[in-house]
Amino acid sequence: MMAQTTEKNTLPEAGASGKKRRQTVEFEKHIYEVAKEENPELEITVEAIDMMNNMLHMIVNEAAKNAATFKQTSLNINDFKAAVKQLFSGGFARYANLHGYLTCTTFETSLAHEQDIKDRESQQLADYLDHVEI
DSSP states (O other): OOOOOOOOOEEEEEOTTSOEEEEEOOOHHHHHHHHHHHOTTOOOOHHHHHHHHHHHHHHHHHHHHHHHHTTOSSOOHHHHHHHHHHHSOHHHHHHHHHHHHHHHHHHHHHHHHHHHHHHHHHHHHHHHHHHSOO
16 A cells, blocks of 8 residues: 655755655745744644645745746746746735735845945944054
C-alpha cells in the first residue's frame, strides 16, 4: 500500500549520492508571524494556518508552472499575479493582487528608508571624524 503524498513546495537539495533530494518548504511560521505583526490580539487556529499554507503552496506551484512554460529561471511578481488570477475568482483575485502590490510597495519603501537612514548616519559619522583630531 502506497502512502499518500500531498503536493508541497519543494526545493532541490543535494544528497550523498549526488542525486537531488526534495526538501519540503513550509510557511506556517511566517504566516503566524505576519498575522501577529498585523494584529497582535488576533487568535489564529492551526487549521486556519494550514489552510493559508495550502493556498500559498498552490500559488507558488502555479507560478512555477507559469515560469517553466516561458523557460524562466526565477519567479517574479507577474508570475504570482498570473497564478492568483488563474486560481481564484475575479473579485478575490483582484483584491489579493491589489494587497500583494501594496505590500511589496510598502516593503520596498521601508528598505529604501532604511538605506537612507544608514547613508545619513555614515555621512554624519564621516563629517564628525573630519572635525575630530585623532
